[in-house]
Amino acid sequence: MVLAFILAAVGLAPVLAPYDPIALNTNEVLALPGARHLMGTDDLGRDVFSRILYGGLLSLSVGVMAVSIAGVSGTLLGLIAGYYNGWIEQVIMRITDVMLAFPGILLAMLVVATLGPSLTNIMIALAFSRAPAYARLVRGSVLAMKQNLFVEAAVVRGCTHNRILFRHILPNVMVPILVVASLDVGVAIIVGASLSFLGLGAQPPTPEWGRMLSDARRFLRVAPWLSMFPGLAIMLTVLAANLVGDGLRTALDPRLRV
Amino acid sequence: MLGYALRRLLWGIPVAFSIAVFVFSTLHLVPGDPVLMLLGSSSGLFNVTPELIEETRQQYGLNDPLPVQFARWAGNLLRGDLGLSIRIKRPVTTLILERIPPTIELTLAGMAVGTLLGFGLGLIAALKRDSWVDTLCMVAALVGVSMPSFWFGFLLIFLFSLTLAWLPATGYGGLDRLILPAITLGFALSAVTARLVRAAVIEVLAQEYVTTARAKGLRETVILYRHVLKNVMIPVITILGVQFGSLLSGSVIIEAVFARQGIGQLLVDAILAKDFPVVQGVTLVMAIAYVLLNILVDISYPLFDPRILYK
Numbered sequence: 095m096v097l098a099f100i101l102a103a104v105g106l107a108p109v110l111a112p113y114d115p116i117a118l119n120t121n122e123v124l125a126l127p128g129a130r131h132l133m134g135t136d137d138l139g140r141d142v143f144s145r146i147l148y149g150g151l152l153s154l155s156v157g158v159m160a161v162s163i164a165g166v167s168g169t170l171l172g173l174i175a176g177y178y179n180g181w182i183e184q185v186i187m188r189i190t191d192v193m194l195a196f197p198g199i200l201l202a203m204l205v206v207a208t209l210g211p212s213l214t215n216i217m218i219a220l221a222f223s224r225a226p227a228y229a230r231l232v233r234g235s236v237l238a239m240k241q242n243l244f245v246e247a248a249v250v251r252g253c254t255h256n257r258i259l260f261r262h263i264l265p266n267v268m269v270p271i272l273v274v275a276s277l278d279v280g281v282a283i284i285v286g287a288s289l290s291f292l293g294l295g296a297q298p299p300t301p302e303w304g305r306m307l308s309d310a311r312r313f314l315r316v317a318p319w320l321s322m323f324p325g326l327a328i329m330l331t332v333l334a335a336n337l338v339g340d341g342l343r344t345a346l347d348p349r350l351r352v
Numbered sequence: 353m354l355g356y357a358l359r360r361l362l363w364g365i366p367v368a369f370s371i372a373v374f375v376f377s378t379l380h381l382v383p384g385d386p387v388l389m390l391l392g393s394s395s396g397l398f399n400v401t402p403e404l405i406e407e408t409r410q411q412y413g414l415n416d417p418l419p420v421q422f423a424r425w426a427g428n429l430l431r432g433d434l435g436l437s438i439r440i441k442r443p444v445t446t447l448i449l450e451r452i453p454p455t456i457e458l459t460l461a462g463m464a465v466g467t468l469l470g471f472g473l474g475l476i477a478a479l480k481r482d483s484w485v486d487t488l489c490m491v492a493a494l495v496g497v498s499m500p501s502f503w504f505g506f507l508l509i510f511l512f513s514l515t516l517a518w519l520p521a522t523g524y525g526g527l528d529r530l531i532l533p534a535i536t537l538g539f540a541l542s543a544v545t546a547r548l549v550r551a552a553v554i555e556v557l558a559q560e561y562v563t564t565a566r567a568k569g570l571r572e573t574v575i576l577y578r579h580v581l582k583n584v585m586i587p588v589i590t591i592l593g594v595q596f597g598s599l600l601s602g603s604v605i606i607e608a609v610f611a612r613q614g615i616g617q618l619l620v621d622a623i624l625a626k627d628f629p630v631v632q633g634v635t636l637v638m639a640i641a642y643v644l645l646n647i648l649v650d651i652s653y654p655l656f657d658p659r660i661l662y663k
Contacts, residue, residue: 192370197597197642200635207623207631208378284500288605291502292620315514325503333498
């Protein structure tokens with residue numbers, strides 16, 4: 095419900111936003127939230143409500159895109175590693191070992207350091223740093239799945255490797271991937287906003303939530319609403335994503351219930 | 353026991369080596385000429401002549417093949433030399449050593465806050481299972497997980513520094529400057545820990561030895577201390593080891609919020625200034641610290657659960 099509401103509001107940002115998110119208005123600097131500006135204006139007179147709506151579009155698409163790329167590439171690598179044993183599995187697994195040895199957002203920061211700060215690079219960094227988790231997960235499931243009779247039957251029937259992998263094994267390992275991915279979107283949104291907050295992501299005047307917060311920091315005393323609304327927006331979006339993820343987990347796999 | 357501990361520590365060596373290779377190659381696969389970046393960041397792009405480029409290449413040994421460059425870097429690394437910062441022309445090792453105390457202080461304080469709070473909430477929630485207390489704790493935990501830590505820091509600054517004027521908002525040094533960052537960092541951890549502790553306690557309470565203890569007529573508090581808490585420790589210790597990593601990287605963000613001059617700030621500044629030797633050094637040190645800590649967690653298991661035997 096909440097998520098649907100957020101998605102609708104953000105998706106319709108260009109229609110709903112009462113003002114241009116990057117248009118400056120020097121007559122209305124740091125205006126209080128009110129009828130004219132629902133969430134007030136920032137230090138450059140930009141309408142915060144409009145910026146939040148557009149920012150949501152960015153934050154959500156970065157989160158969803160990053161998780162999709164990580165999910166698809168990680169799954170492919172995991173399928174290959176789990177299905178074809180031998181050196182290829184060793185190579186893939188050792189690389190994921192090393193990548194998973196980096197704590198938290200450090201790997202993403204390393205990628206941003208290499209590519210340079212920008213919103214696109216944040217997305218790449220997030221995708222890159224999350225992919226090994228999927229590879230591990232999928233490899234484990236594939237190894238277990240290969241023991242099943244239906245896989246053996248497919249081999250006997252003379253199916254090609256590709257057909258066995260994508261028609262027989264993949265559908266059976268999809269559930270945990272979807273659950274992890276749905277919970278991951280929330281993580282990706284927070285990490286993306288954190289990196290932008292640090293100045294490593296969206297550059298001004300892009301209306302991105304994390305960036306808006308770091309810009310608002312100087313005005314915490316005189317204009318606290320500048321800090322409240324983007325933070326609330328992030329929290330509600332991530333909360334909604336987490337609730338969907340939790341729900342999906344309970345619905346799809348009772349064994350995973352904590 | 354000792355043999356196991358030693359083997360685990362030895363196993364850390366190839367991991368540390370792979371991390372070093374990984375960090376080195378990531379930063380050297382940069383599209384574009386690193387020399388131009390070096391010169392661009394230190395002197396502006398205006399007076400870059402081909403001679404200057406060649407000279408810088410020689411100076412940093414960038415004309416050698418990558419494996420040679422890596423060998424040289426790794427050799428210096430073993431002697432504790434991480435190279436020279438491009439931006440401030442000082443040894444990276446010194447820079448890191450200077451910045452480590454604020455970060456360690458923050459990480460440990462955050463860990464203490466997060467563990468105590470998380471353990472308390474999780475335990476209460478599990479003991480009062482399915483009551484309003486439980487629901488409240490779990491909703492708080494879900495909100496805690498969903499809240500960006502830097503924003504929570506803003507809220508604390510706004511309340512305790514700007515409105516109530518109880519605590520300073522920024523800086524490093526003294527307990528009063530540690531409280532707000534530690535709460536900020538610990539809060540996110542406590543949310544994760546609370547959910548885990550709750551699940552673990554509920555699982556242990558369903559075990560037969562708890563039923564036996566109850567049947568023996570032991571008091572609930574005795575059961576709790578002697579039977580339940582001991583068995584809850586293993587999953588909790590594991591998750592704390594993993595969480596230490598997110599605390600370490602979380603401190604990067606918290607340091608930015610509270611303007612603490614820790615290792616995280618050093619890293620962010622270095623990334624923004626394209627100061628690659630510093631980026632390389634800091635990521636390496638943080639990753640290796642994390643690996644070491646996980647090994648220590650592995651070694652510490654038998655202290656909490658003698659059933660775990662080492663082969």
